[in-house]
Amino acid sequence: MNFVIELRRHLYILALFAKNSVISQMEYRFNFITGIFVETAFLMAKLLYVVVVYKTNVHIDGLTPDIILMFIGTHILLTGIYMGFFYNNFQRLTDYVRSGMLDLMMVKPISLQFLVSVRYIEVGMPIPNIIAGSVMVTIGWIASEIPFTFVNIALFIVFVCIATIMTYCIMIIPSLLSFWFVNTSAATEIFSSVWDANNMPHLIYNKWIQRIGTFIIPVFIITNFAPLLVLDKLTRVELVWGILAPIVFFLLIRLLWRRALKVYSSSNL
Template sequence: MKLLRLAWQLSLQEFLAYKTTSILTFILATAFFSVEVITGFVYFTMGNQLNGWHQTDYLLLVTTISNIVYLYNIFFIIGHENLSNKILTGALDYDLIRPVNSYWYLVMNRIDIPSIINLAISGGFSVILIRHETLNIYSIGLYLIAIGLGVGFIFLMNQIAISLNFWIDGFSALGGIIENATNLFSRPMPIFPQVIQIIFTFVFPILLVTNLPVMVFKNSNVIFYLGYLAILEILLFIVSKLMWKYGSQHYLSAN
């Protein structure tokens, strides 16, 4: 909690110092979110269903994906961007010697304030759309767990990709692949070919990450998918911790 308070204070100072940039970031993110919502209305102008998905389901999908991305951005995006640069330039010295867990400190030492505002907008839309689903405490709980797992997957995959910079220069370009993949698969699962569904549900489950929260309200097998994703993320967390441990030992300082 002390780390988060410090991160908030520093981030607020930076936000006030670079107000124009922060406001432009918010405006652009809002514009892209609006395009996604408008696209949903366009898709369903000719009918109420698309491969078993109703317009409300689709709009809930795109707004929920926005929630996942904004949550990741709030806590981790700035830290990950800075971490990649620090590894490549050998500037991790002062961070590694601090009396805190360097794994978490380096990725949570800043908060992306514009994303908080974006999350409030997309989250508000999600609440309105969820009211059209069959609701109970159980389904809402599973929906929130699915969102948490989505944030965790994006964080862990980015953490692993960035940690590769300890050994191989040039892997910083991988930092945006997960976000691009999230955008690419931000569509209902049934519209993809069967082979694509299998690969991106069980091998690299980005399609599961984007669709799982809405599947809570549509699919009775959701517990299996939640369990599968949770176990996979535990394994990814172990891998990311090992990569950080041995990577920081392999780290070469510029000093």
Template sequence: MWRQFLKHLKIYALLIKLNAMRQLEYRVNIVLGLLVEIGYLGVKLLYAYIIHDTGVHISGFAPQSLYLFIGTFILMTVFFVAMLQFNIMAFDRQVIEGEFDLILTKPVSAQFLATLKYVETWMVIPNVIVGLGLVGYGWYASGIAFDLLHVGLYLLYAVLGIITMYCVFTLPLLLAFKLHNISAFHSLIWALWDFNNLPHRIFPSPIQIIGTVFFPIFLITNFSPLAIMGQLSLVEMIWGVLAPLLLFLLTCRGWRRAISSYESGGG
């Protein structure tokens, strides 16, 4: 199992390199994309500054601590856009046109190749810089110790958040094997994603429970900041580890069952 993980990790590194080289063939698109991203980030920074400037505590969180949440949201958006967005939007087309048949012939996991083969590289660079800057400022301004424990907690729940993100947004792709056209799902992606922009505790309790337990989208960007702020209960910390692992097992099992009953869509 460990060998398989290392094998797919090396393949993913190669995919990143190949996608970066392919995207360099269209430098004008990269420049325009970077300008759009910078504009988007400018709006985010203005939004964060306005919240901070009000000095209002939102659901018990000091204004400066919100930079942690917004910065983490931007960093997770990097993984969402780079790893998943284009793969999700292209998936039903692969099934309908029979391209998925070719994926099944490759000597690697079909799930891995179908959901991760497209990687966005250059346009996420501004998000990485701004996201790290906001997290760093929020960390410092909140007076949180920058030690091994807190850094480890942040990174642990960030990795678990990426796993949760992968599962939450790829599990519904299994519908494409039956429905073929899941374009309606695409329109919900960004709407769902924006729920992670601020602490989930600003929402009413029923929404917090749904978004943490039944549809754990709040685990993606909320648990890293909450962990280093000491705002997670022991039950929440355990669930923050257990839920991503259960979701990943469910995702892998669902893919195996879907593929076992898959019929070519290219005929």
């Protein structure tokens, strides 16, 4: 019962964060519109992958260009979710640690990890990615003749939610390293590069990279597992791991967060 109460409380606070973020961003509408155009420009560059796939009629281990489009669309969709909920907050966390502003947030009557993770929600920049990603997944889904059943749609949505949790767990790591290191820009660049490299089916990589990207640093769960599931190409081991991985890694991130707070010392001390 306490868990349900706390969950409802945090969802209510998340809704307040979203409301305040919308109000704040609407005060600077030019920046809001500019952000959408900038993200659209980046999106156009990403769509070059789609052009190359269809121009060359590339097939990857039996995956047709239409199916590959689903993978690229899933990646773009998750990019929108990541940019909307987490990116700005992770960048701010590094500044909180360096400036000592984290002290002021510690006294708030709410989970500190929750507060720093979703305090600022970006509204404009994710729009192009979420729309384009959803359209690409839908086009690839129809062209690949995957049945539009309730079960398939529900499973795809569930694994998008799992991918969102995995995105959080993986992409927060560079920001958490700022508790120990002054400059974490190199780690941030590495993780960003890994994220960008995940926009194609993991079958393009050799077996060892596939295993590392699935079971050790499970970035492939983010883009690959939802399309593979509705294509009925997900193995039983991968299916079980896809369900367990977000739980395991969230608990690990929770432990890392607590460890980070123990070594934290305010810059004002």
